Amino acid sequence: MNFSRRGRALAALVGPSALFLCLFFLLPLAFVLLQSFQGENGAFSLHQYASFLRSPRFLIVYGRTLKFGIMVTALSALLAYPASYALVRMDKGKRSVLMSIVILPLMTSPVARTYAWLVILGRFGLINQLLRGLGITHEPARLLYTQGAIVVGLAQLFLPLMVLSLVSALENIPPDSEEAALSLGANRLTAFFRVILPLSADGFILGSILVFTGSITAYVTPAILGGTGVLTLATLMQQEALVLMNWTDATIIAVVMVLSTLVFYLVLRRLRPETA
Amino acid sequence: MNRTKFALVVLIILYVFLLGPFLVIFVASFGQQAVMTFPPHGFSLKWFDKVFHQQMFLDSFWTSLYVALLATASALLLGVPAAYAFVRYNFRGKNLLETIISSPVIVPGLVIGFALLRFFVLIGNLPVLFGLYLGHTAILIPYALRVVAASLRNFDVDVEEAAVSLGAPRLRSFFLVVLPNIRAGVAAAFILSFITSFNNVPVSLFLTGPGVATLPIQMLVYMEYYFDPTIAALSSILIVVTVLIVQAAERAMGLSRYV
Numbered sequence: 001m002n003f004s005r006r007g008r009a010l011a012a013l014v015g016p017s018a019l020f021l022c023l024f025f026l027l028p029l030a031f032v033l034l035q036s037f038q039g040e041n042g043a044f045s046l047h048q049y050a051s052f053l054r055s056p057r058f059l060i061v062y063g064r065t066l067k068f069g070i071m072v073t074a075l076s077a078l079l080a081y082p083a084s085y086a087l088v089r090m091d092k093g094k095r096s097v098l099m100s101i102v103i104l105p106l107m108t109s110p111v112a113r114t115y116a117w118l119v120i121l122g123r124f125g126l127i128n129q130l131l132r133g134l135g136i137t138h139e140p141a142r143l144l145y146t147q148g149a150i151v152v153g154l155a156q157l158f159l160p161l162m163v164l165s166l167v168s169a170l171e172n173i174p175p176d177s178e179e180a181a182l183s184l185g186a187n188r189l190t191a192f193f194r195v196i197l198p199l200s201a202d203g204f205i206l207g208s209i210l211v212f213t214g215s216i217t218a219y220v221t222p223a224i225l226g227g228t229g230v231l232t233l234a235t236l237m238q239q240e241a242l243v244l245m246n247w248t249d250a251t252i253i254a255v256v257m258v259l260s261t262l263v264f265y266l267v268l269r270r271l272r273p274e275t276a
Numbered sequence: 277m278n279r280t281k282f283a284l285v286v287l288i289i290l291y292v293f294l295l296g297p298f299l300v301i302f303v304a305s306f307g308q309q310a311v312m313t314f315p316p317h318g319f320s321l322k323w324f325d326k327v328f329h330q331q332m333f334l335d336s337f338w339t340s341l342y343v344a345l346l347a348t349a350s351a352l353l354l355g356v357p358a359a360y361a362f363v364r365y366n367f368r369g370k371n372l373l374e375t376i377i378s379s380p381v382i383v384p385g386l387v388i389g390f391a392l393l394r395f396f397v398l399i400g401n402l403p404v405l406f407g408l409y410l411g412h413t414a415i416l417i418p419y420a421l422r423v424v425a426a427s428l429r430n431f432d433v434d435v436e437e438a439a440v441s442l443g444a445p446r447l448r449s450f451f452l453v454v455l456p457n458i459r460a461g462v463a464a465a466f467i468l469s470f471i472t473s474f475n476n477v478p479v480s481l482f483l484t485g486p487g488v489a490t491l492p493i494q495m496l497v498y499m500e501y502y503f504d505p506t507i508a509a510l511s512s513i514l515i516v517v518t519v520l521i522v523q524a525a526e527r528a529m530g531l532s533r534y535v
Contacts, residue, residue, distance in 0.1 A: 006365075009446075013361035017354035017417050018376050025380055025388065025414045028395035032387075035394070079293070082286035089280065098291075100526035103535050105294055108518045109475045111495040112511030116297035119304045119508065124313040126300060156294060163290075164535060188279055217384035219478045220492075224499070234386050238481065241390060251394075254387040265382060 036251040052252050058236075062256070064147070065232040069216040072154045076162040076211050077204065079155075084166035085196075089175075099167070102160050110157070110220040117153050117225055118144065149225040150232070154215045161214065162207040169203020170196075202272055209268045213261045233257055298515050305508035312505055323509035333510065336494035343408045343490065344473040350409075351416035351469055352424075356462065358417075359425040360450070364433070378418045385478030388415060393482040404485035411479045416469045423468060423534045427461020428454075460529040467525050468534060471518070 039045025052058055087095055105113055120126045121143040128140040143149060173196065181191040197204070219234040226235065233253055241250035300314060305323055307316025327333055358377060362370065380388060392411050396402045402410075431454065439449040455462070480490045489497065499507055525531040 007367075010361055010365060010367055013357040014373050014377075017358045017421070018373050020354055021376055021380065021414060021417060024392070024410045025383075026376065028391040029383065029387075031398065032391040032394050079286060079290050082283040083290040086280070086283035086287040089283070096526070096530070096532070098287075099532045100522065101291070102294065103532050104298070104519065104522060106535065107471055107475075107522050108298070109492055109495075109511065109514045110477055111492045111499075111507075112301070112514045113297065115495075115499070115507055115511050116301035119300050119312055119314050120297060122312055122314075124311060126314040129314060156297065159290065159294060160535075164532075213382075217386065217478075219386050219481065220496075223496070234384070234478075237386060237390070241482065247394070250390065254390050257384050258387055261382060261384060 032251055032254060036248070036255055048248050049252055052249050053256075058253075061231050061233060061236045064230070065216050065234075066260075068147070068151055068154065068222075068232065069212045071151050072158060072215040073162075073208050073211045075151070075155045076159045077208070080159060080162035080166050080207070084163050084170050087163070087167050088170045099164075102163050104160075105156055106160050111224070113157065114153055114221050114224045117149065117156075121149055121152075121225075144225065145227040145229045147226075147230055150222050150230060153221040153225045154218055157218070157221060158211040158214050161210040165203040165207030165210065166200060167203075169200040169206075173199045205268050205272050209265055212264060216260060217257055233260075301508050302512045302515065305505050305512045307505055310504045312503060312508065316505075323505045324513070326504075326506050327510045327513065330506070332489075332494055332498070333491070336489045336491040339405070339408075339488060340474050340491040343405070343412055344470050346409050347412035347416050347473045348420075348466055348469040350413045351420040352462065352465060354413075355417050355420035355465070356424050359421045359428055360454070362421075363425050363428040377421060380415050381418050385415065385476065386481065389479040389482035392479075396483075404483065404488040407483045407485075408480060408488075408490065411483050412473045412476065415476070415479055416473060419472060420465045420469050423465035424458065424461050426534065427458045427464075431457050461534065464525065464529050464531055464534040467521065467531065471521070 036049070037044055037046070039047055087098060090098070118125070122128070123140040123144075125143070127143060128137075131137045131141060177199070178191055178195055181195045182188070186194065216232075217234055218232075219238065222230065222232040222235045223238070226232065228235075228239070231239065233256065237250050237253040237257070240246045240253060304312060304314050304316050306319055306321070307313060308318030308320040308322075309316070361367075362374060389411055392407060392414075396407050435457070436449055436453050439453045440446060444452065475492060476490070477492045477496070480493050484490060484493050495507055495510065522531060
C-alpha cells in the first residue's frame with residue numbers, strides 16, 4: 001500500500017512532463033527518422049541517403065560547417081582562457097558585475113545581435129568606412145556574406161558559454177598550485193599546460209561541447225551573415241525544406257545534424273575526467 | 277608584461293568584442309539615411325517611430341508575448357514537480373525518465389521545429405499558435421527543470437523533513453516550506469525560459485504560418501526586403517529591454533549562476 005502510494009505520487013510528479021515530451025517531441029522525431037528511410041514506393045530504402053550524402057553540394061556544406069565549429073571553438077578557447085583567468089583573480093564584487101555582462105549575447109534577440117554585425121561589416125559599415133578613412137582601400141571590401149563573417153558572429157554568440165564553463169573550472173584551482181609550479185622553475189607556458197590546463201580540463205571539455213554543437217547547428221548567424229552564398233547545414237536545411245520543398249533531403253540533413261551533435265557529445269563526454 | 281596584465285588585456289578585448297556590436301547598432305539606429313551607414317549621418321528618431329507604426333511588428337510582438345508566457349508557465353508547471361521528484365527520490369526508471377525529459381537539449385532547435393511541422397501535417401491541421409506553443413514548451417521543460425533542480429539541491433532537506441515530521445502533509449509542506457526557499461531559482465527559471473522562448477528562431481522557423489509570425493521571424497522576413505535602419509531601431513529597443521531585465525534579475529537573484 002505504502003509502495004503504491006509512493007509510486008502514484010512519483011507518477012503524478014514526473015508523468016505529465018515525460019508524457020508531454022513523448023507526445024510532442026520524441027514521437028515527431030521518431031516519425032521523421034522513420035520517414036527518412038522510406039523510398040519512393042513507401043518501402044524501406046537507403047537509396048535517398050546514398051545519393052544525397054554523396055552529392056558534392058552536401059559534402060561541401062557539411063565540411064564547411066564542421067570547419068566553422070572547430071574554428072569557433074578554438075577562437076573561443078583562445079580568448080576565454082586568459083579572460084576567465086583574469087575574472088577568477090578579481091574580487092567578488094567586480095567579478096559578479098562582469099559575469100552578468102558576459103551573458104548578454106546569450107540573452108539578447110539573435111536577430112538584433114546579428115544585425116549589429118551587418119552594420120559593422122557592411123559596404124558602408126564601420127570597418128569599410130574606417131579602411132577608407134585611413135586611405136587603405138578605395139573600394140569597399142567585401143566582408144559580409146563571407147566565411148569570416150559567420151565565424152566572427154558565431155564566436156560572439158558562443159564565447160559566453162566557454163567563459164562560464166572555464167570560470168567555474170578555474171575557480172576550483174587553488175592559486176597556490178600555479179605559484180608552486182612557477183617557484184619550482186616552470187615557465188608560464190609550462191605552468192599553463194602542465195598545471196592549469198589539466199586541472200580545468202573538465203570545464204574546457206564542457207565548454208567545447210556547448211560551443212561546437214551550438215556552432216554547427218546555429219541558424220540565424222549563417223542565415224544573416226552568410227546568405228545563400230555561404231550555406232551551412234542549418235541554412236541548407238532551411239533552403240531544402242522551405243524554398244525547394246524537398247522534404248526528403250531536408251529530413252536527411254536533420255538526421256545528419258542530430259547524429260553529428262550526438263557523436264561529438266558522446267566522444268567528448270568520455271574524455272571528461274572521472275571526477276566529473 | 278606579466279601574466280595578470282596579459283590576462284586583463286585579453287579580458288578587455290573580449291568585452292569589446294562581445295559588447296561593441298550592441299553599441300554600434302544603438303548609434304546606427306539614430307541615423308537619417310535610409311541606407312545603413314556607420315557612422316550615421318544626422319540625427320533622427322524616425323526609425324523608432326516607424327517600428328511602432330508597422331502593424332506586422334506590433335502583431336508579431338503580441339504573438340511572441342503570448343507564446344512565451346504560455347510556454348514558460350506550462351514548462352514550470354510541468355518541470356518543477358519533475359525536478360522535485362528527481363532531486364528528492366530514487367526510483368526505478370529514474371535514469372530513463374531523466375534522459376527523456378532532458379533530451380530536447382541535445383537535439384538542434386531547427387530539427388525540433390521541422391519534426392513538429394511534419395508531425396502536425398500528419399495529424400491534421402493545428403492552429404499555428406497552438407503548434408508554436410507546443411514546440412516552445414517542449415524546449416523549455418528541460419531548461420526550467422535544470423534551473424529549478426539546481427536550486428532544490430542547495431535547499432536543506434532537513435527543513436522540509438522537520439515540517440513533515442511535525443505533521444504537515446507533503447503537498448502543504450512543499451508550498452509552505454520548499455517553494456518559498458527556492459523562489460529565486462523558480463524566478464530565474466521563469467526569466468530564462470521566457471527570454472529563450474521570446475528570442476527563439478529555429479523552432480519557430482518551421483512552425484509559423486500564414487499571417488502568424490513571432491517577432492524574431494518577422495524581423496528576418498522584413499530584412500529580406502528592406503535595408504533601412506528600422507530593424508536597427510527595433511534591435512536597439514530589444515537590447516535595452518534585455519539589459520534592464522538581465523541586470524535587475526542579476527541583482528535580485530544572481531541570474532548568471534543559473535545560465
